[in-house]
Amino acid sequence: MGSVLDIYCRLIGVQIRSQLQYRMSFLFDTIATGLATGVSFLTLALLLQRFGSIAGWTLSEIAFLYGIVEVAFGFMDMLFSGFDPDSFGKQIRLGRFDQLLLRPVDITVQVLGSEFLLRRLGRIAQGVAVLGYAIATLNIHWTLPKILFLPLIFTSLVCFFGGLFMIGATITFWTIQPIEVVNIFTYGGSEMMSYPMHIYQDWMRRFFTYIIPAIFLNYYPALYLLGKPDPFHFPSFAPFLSPVVGFGMLGLASLFWQFGIRHYKSTGS
Amino acid sequence: MRLFFELCKRSIQRQLTYRAAIVAGLLTNFFFGILRAAILTALYGPRTEVAGISIQGAVTYTGLSQAIIGFLSLFSWYQIINSVYTGDVASDLLKPMNYFSLWMAQDLGRAVVDLFLRGFTLMLAYALLMNISTPTGWQWAALVISLFLAWLVSFSWRFLVNLVSFWSPNAIGIGRLFFLLSWFMSGFLMPLRFFPEWVSHICYLTPFPYTVNTVIEVYLGVVKGPALIQALLGQILWAGILILAGQIALKAGVRRLVILGG
Numbered sequence: 001m002g003s004v005l006d007i008y009c010r011l012i013g014v015q016i017r018s019q020l021q022y023r024m025s026f027l028f029d030t031i032a033t034g035l036a037t038g039v040s041f042l043t044l045a046l047l048l049q050r051f052g053s054i055a056g057w058t059l060s061e062i063a064f065l066y067g068i069v070e071v072a073f074g075f076m077d078m079l080f081s082g083f084d085p086d087s088f089g090k091q092i093r094l095g096r097f098d099q100l101l102l103r104p105v106d107i108t109v110q111v112l113g114s115e116f117l118l119r120r121l122g123r124i125a126q127g128v129a130v131l132g133y134a135i136a137t138l139n140i141h142w143t144l145p146k147i148l149f150l151p152l153i154f155t156s157l158v159c160f161f162g163g164l165f166m167i168g169a170t171i172t173f174w175t176i177q178p179i180e181v182v183n184i185f186t187y188g189g190s191e192m193m194s195y196p197m198h199i200y201q202d203w204m205r206r207f208f209t210y211i212i213p214a215i216f217l218n219y220y221p222a223l224y225l226l227g228k229p230d231p232f233h234f235p236s237f238a239p240f241l242s243p244v245v246g247f248g249m250l251g252l253a254s255l256f257w258q259f260g261i262r263h264y265k266s267t268g269s
Numbered sequence: 270m271r272l273f274f275e276l277c278k279r280s281i282q283r284q285l286t287y288r289a290a291i292v293a294g295l296l297t298n299f300f301f302g303i304l305r306a307a308i309l310t311a312l313y314g315p316r317t318e319v320a321g322i323s324i325q326g327a328v329t330y331t332g333l334s335q336a337i338i339g340f341l342s343l344f345s346w347y348q349i350i351n352s353v354y355t356g357d358v359a360s361d362l363l364k365p366m367n368y369f370s371l372w373m374a375q376d377l378g379r380a381v382v383d384l385f386l387r388g389f390t391l392m393l394a395y396a397l398l399m400n401i402s403t404p405t406g407w408q409w410a411a412l413v414i415s416l417f418l419a420w421l422v423s424f425s426w427r428f429l430v431n432l433v434s435f436w437s438p439n440a441i442g443i444g445r446l447f448f449l450l451s452w453f454m455s456g457f458l459m460p461l462r463f464f465p466e467w468v469s470h471i472c473y474l475t476p477f478p479y480t481v482n483t484v485i486e487v488y489l490g491v492v493k494g495p496a497l498i499q500a501l502l503g504q505i506l507w508a509g510i511l512i513l514a515g516q517i518a519l520k521a522g523v524r525r526l527v528i529l530g531g
Contacts, residue, residue: 024439025439025442028439028442028443028446029442029445032442032445032446032449035446035449036445036449039449039452039453039458040458042453043453043458043459046459046463046464046465046468047312047459047463047464049465050319050320050463050464050465051312051313051314051319051463054308054311054312055311055314177289177290179293180290180293180294180296180297181293181296181297183297184296184297184300188297188300188301188304191301191304192304195307195308195311199307199308199310199311200307201307204303204307
């Protein structure tokens with residue numbers, strides 16, 4: 001176990017050092033990555049000047065939802081860069097995945113270590129800024145359980161989105177091309193979770209409650225932390241389902257990934 | 270001119286081979302469309318009209334803005350930059366055709382396919398599933414003209430930004446910043462009418478609103494009569510300025526370009 005962690009750290013270390021070689025380019029990319037998502041929050045902030053609130057939620061409350069998702073998604077995007085279906089699909093197409101399979105190190109660790117996009121720090125920083133704004137302007141009644149629960153919310157979200165990346169990557173074993181539909185769940189999912197779930201139509205919300213239970217990852221924990229009433233009257237343990245959903249998704253994704261590896265056929269290129 | 274249309278035709282054929290990508294893109298655009306429709310509907314709440322745009326118009330906007338993503342290459346277009354990186358730019362510059370027209374012909378072909386297969390199909394799906402408005406009578410003519418001019422403005426600025434690669438190895442980074450700016454300033458993220466006036470004024474100092482926002486306002490009929498003429502003239506003016514700037518930059522850039530080859 002110790003040696004696996006050691007190899008992972010070495011792989012990541014190489015990635016980080018090589019990305020820092022072009023300092024200006026790295027700085028530029030990091031700022032652009034942060035601005036890319038920051039600009040959509042700015043848009044919302046400007047819009048709320050005209051509209052006031054969105055279905056009873058103020059800008060600060062939306063910022064809370066948005067900030068948590070952004071920070072978590074940013075971390076996931078950095079840790080799971082190797083599984084990003086777009087870049088992973090390319091590895092498959094070019095036959096580079098075969099090289100990894102030949103090495104005497106656990107394949108999952110190698111894929112995780114094959115890419116580590118440090119420029120995602122820009123997105124994380126942007127999320128931290130928005131979340132900071134939310135916490136500073138909201139009057140959250142912090143208790144010890146709430147403070148202890150916060151890291152668990154982030155971890156669950158990271159696991160959830162990481163699982164989606166793994167599933168998207170595994171599908172490319174068969175399709176070779178990354179399938180863009182996965183983006184609906186990853187990028188679409190993160191955007192959707194940035195808003196309170198009660199603004200969506202029933203069929204959409206039911207889908208994200210019962211089929212892909214994303215509602216428990218951000219919306220319910222936020223209701224609990226902000227002390228807001230639940231419009232759907234779920235049992236009071238609903239907010240605490242987030243680790244179940246997050247770790248569950250990652251677990252299922254790992255099983256699918258293992259299944260995919262066993263059935264992997266090289267493109268031969 | 271014959272060469273131009275031949276290139277355009279080839280580009281259409283090439284684009285048509287990626288049918289799976291078109292369907293996937295369509296599904297993604299549609300999902301984001303209905304997501305944003307839900308957000309705007311929630312923002313409107315009990316209001317029926319905000320800043321001259323009805324709730325029906327706002328829902329239409331969410332479809333239309335997604336429908337033209339492909340047509341106007343709203344997310345990214347770094348083909349010239351990539352050709353500089355690979356060295357292909359050398360053979361392109363040797364071709365017996367103006368370099369600007371060469372890319373314009375290819376982009377037109379791509380845009381036509383995206384307009385019909387992604388744009389039109391998406392609006393059709395929207396019309397079937399949501400309550401949207403459609404232009405009437407002469408508005409269609411204005412829309413077609415405005416769509417063509419929007420593409421012209423869009424292509425010209427994308428060409429100009431891509432030319433940065435003739436000078437700088439960091440062109441993609443600079444390109445990303447411009448695309449980013451364009452999402453906000455073009456009205457793609459939200460109609461410019463919803464922003465505070467001083468913000469939309471600043472946006473209108475740039476060519477970006479003449480791509481997405483003008484098309485939207487023409488489609489929804491929020492600009493009429495003299496305002497409509499003014500909007501179309503704005504598009505023509507910016508297209509002219511940007512095409513001219515593109516030619517000047519090209520002349521200067523060719524002298525600066527170092528072919529690296531790959």
